[in-house]
Amino acid sequence: MSPILQLRDVSVTYRGAEESAVRGVSLSLGEGETLGLAGESGCGKTSLAMSVLRLLPRSARIGGEILLDGRDVREMTFGQLRAVRWASASVVFQGAMHALNPVRTIGEQIAEPIKLHGGTGDLRARVAELLAQVELPAERANAYPHELSGGQKQRVMIAMALACEPRLVIADEPTTALDVVVQAQVLELMGRLVAERGIALMMISHDLSVLSATCARLAVMYQGQLVEHGPAEQVMSTPQHPHSQALANAFPTVGDPACRLTEGTTGGRGLLSAEDIRVDFTSRSGQTVHAVRGVDLEVAENEIVALVGQSGSGKTTLARTLLGLQRPTGGSVRFDGVPLPTSGAGLREYRKQVQLVLQDPTGALNPRHTVYEAVAEGLRIHGITDDERGRVAAALEAAELRPAEKFFSRLPQELSGGQRQRVVIAGALVLEPRVLVADEPVASLDATVRGEILSLLLRLRVERGLSTLVITHDLGLAWNIADRVAVMYQGEIVEVGDVAQVLLDPRHDYTRTLLAAVPTTTRRVA
Structure with missing residues (x-):
């Protein structure tokens, strides 16, 4: 049986670029086979994958052969290509949040490719069948994207x-x-669909x-080339190429001493604390939602605490409350033993001491502002005028952007x-805070860059005595750098303690569920 997809000496070159994005790649994929395409940002993996259906910009020139069921995609007319897309091969795009149309229902969007390819029969029944295949109820067809969770949106993309x-x-x-739990569900779903339907899967x-x-x-x-190819277990356990080794070493294994980037520390006195915090919201239907329920949590001097839990567990609401961005329904927040101020001026002074690091650096930075302006913004908001240039340079140096002056005039899109x-x-x-609240600080970063940022957070503790509350769903991150772990579930802290105790000897069923969902090389779903 001939392969569904054959790539023969494929290259992709963008107009004006000094080097090809993809160079001489040959791969094949057959019915029921699963191939993982790995690499860091800029390595060419997405350019290679998108070349299969000619979804690259017009500035791209494709060389070699791309055979889909024996036909070269490069030689297809637009009409032939349109017939192949969705029907012979389809794409689950990155970022379901942005790939779905916000003003059309889920059912309409799932039905669209069927209509484009002349599908007949009961579309509503077909949409319900597809939703069932991705384990979503039929009534979700009437929902809009903003009414779905991240995992549900990803399932819609698969449907x-x-x-x-x-x-x-x-x-x-x-x-x-x-x-981590939703990730495991989506991966298991994709593996099951491959097994049941015999489709070929290329995952990037x-x-x-x-x-x-x-x-x-x-x-x-x-760097555009295929440097290693083989069985997954072999590539993970005995990688041959230095880059494969770097990727495999960046994979954090909970419980492996080699993956601990710190020996841990015993925190000093309590610095930032939540005492019996409750936060309630009223839904559109008038029901009360208990987002945070009686939480006690403390971050001590010179301590890194990881607050872990699934999306919707309440951890971001709790963090906003600690930052004074959300007023609690009950309980209190204390900093250095003093209750959080309620006045605007008092909160502004407080936020110099407790600073937020947002999850998405691309969204957090104004694309029109230079690096200098982005870093200086906090100083200007707080009216700190003395030695602005020196303060900005020192902050960039502390964040390991050296020499700082080289980055002053750069725009965000010019950075990795x-x-x-x-x-x-x-x-x-730049405001010389005593506590950082870091919301998923490495979620969107490559594996090796992830390790660099985590090492930076540890160095900042040593050099500046900086305490950090890291909000994450990544238990590997908690094992990497945290001294203590607090596990949040349905608005409550269900387990808190030393990182080794919580992650190696969990006492709560939910903590065990989180740990069981972490991908490993020995537990595969396909």
């Missing part, structure tokens, strides 16, 4: 990809930004742990993802 019963599905970072990610949990084979790309995250951290450091 759309399956709508015309393609033989090949290309999934581009399908679990980015999903919490910078996270080897995600790929090894789903794909039988792994192909690693580096890791550099943008460092600019966001520098913007927090």
Whole structure:
């Protein structure tokens, strides 16, 4: 049986670029096979995958052969290509949040590819069938994207990809930004669909742990070239190429002493604390939602605490309350033993001491502001005028952007993802805070850059005595750098303690559920 997809010496070159984005890649994929395409941002993996359906910009020139069921995609007319898209091969795009149309219902969007390909019969029944395949109830067809969770939106994208019963599905970072439990559910779903329907699956990610949990084979790309290809377990356990080794080493294994980046520390006196915090919201239907329920939590001097939990567990609401951005329904927040001020001036002074590092560095930075302006903004808001240039340079140096002056005039789009995250951290450091509240600080970063940012947070503790509350769904991150872990579930802290005790000897069923959902090389779903 001939492969569904054959790539023969494929290259992709963008007009004006000095080097090809993809160079001489050859791969094949057959019915029921799963291939993971791994590599960091800029390695060419998405350019390669999008070339399969000619979804690249017009400035791209494709060389070699791309055979889909024996036909070269490069030689197809637009009409032939349109017939192939969705029906022979489909794509689950990265970032379901942005890929779905916000003003159309889920059912309309799933039905669209069926209509485009002349589908007949009961569309409503077909949409309900597709929703059932991705484990969503039929009534969700009437919902709009903003009414769905991140995991549900990702399932809708998979349903759309399956709508015309393609033989090949290309999934581009399908679990980015999903919490660990939902990620495991989505990966298991995709593995099951491959087994039941015999489709070929190409999954793209910078996270080897995600790929090894789903794909039988792994192909690693580096600087546009395929540098390693083989069985997933072999590539993970005995990688041959230095870049494959770097990716595998960046994969955090909870319980492995080699993955602990710190020996941990015993915190000093309590610095930032929540005491019996409750936060209630009123839904559109008039019902009371208890987002945070009687939470006690403390971050001590010179301590890193990881607050872990799924999306919707209340951890971000709790963080906003600690920052004074959300007024609690009950309980109190104390900083250095003093209750949080309620006046505007008092809160402004407080926020110099407790700074937020946002999850998405691209969204956090104004694309029209230079790095200098982005970091100086906090100083200007707080009316700090003495030695602005020196303070900005010191903050950038502390965030390991050196020499600082080289970055002053750069715009965010001229920086890598890791550099943008460092600019966001520098913007927090410029006010010389005593506590950082970091919301998923490495969720969107490549594996090796992730390690660099975590090491930076540890160095800041040593050099500046900085305490950090890290909000995350990533238990590997907690194992990497945290001294203590607090586990949040349905608005409550269900377990808190030393990182080794909580992650190696969990006492609550929910903590065990989180740990069981972490991808490993030994537990595969396909």
